[in-house]
Amino acid sequence: KQEVTQIPAALSVPEGENLVLNCSFTDSAIYNLQWFRQDPGKGLTSLLLIQSSQREQTSGRLNASLDKSSGRSTLYIAASQPGDSATYLCAANDYKLSFGAGTTVTVRA
């Protein structure tokens, strides 16, 4: 059974700092890994999807890397802003999504 772990569980940084969110998964036989953002009481917004054959994906200030062999993915958010405050979830897709518990990010103005 796929197990997904996210570290840290919570993170608080001043505005402008770069954010590094970690995700690890136990079974490397995945199609892809997807990062989501969840605001309180809301659904999930897809941020980035990295196919198993890719090493990284970038969208604006967001960059996600994937090392399938070691079962790790990292989400980098450059120059954080208060609007980045949310919970970030990673999910490993082996034809079914397995989610981590998330990292709750607070960016202080």
Added chain:
Amino acid sequence: GAVVSQHPSRVICKSGTSVKIECRSLDFQATTMFWYRQFPKQSLMLMATSNEGSKATYEQGVEKDKFLINHASLTLSTLTVTSAHPEDSSFYICSARLGTGGIGYTFGSGTRLTVV
């Protein structure tokens, strides 16, 4: 992009009653949809997978008779919480797979169910 519309966003019901949550794919056909449950400060737990025109597949520990899933068309899946109790209060989210294999998923906006 592919959008999944979920409603209601919030519902309060009395203990013992049933509640139906709808999930619609607006601009694509979703042959497979997924239902998740999320407790406060916890991750999403997959409850069941619904396939259009066939019976849903439930995850271990999920009561089939309590959580009825219907996927009667390629654009609509429903979750009915029957005889709801306070412990069923939770955040329910639906999702649709985009295409086959490793294409990704899109999610509804979630339903906050409170049973009083």
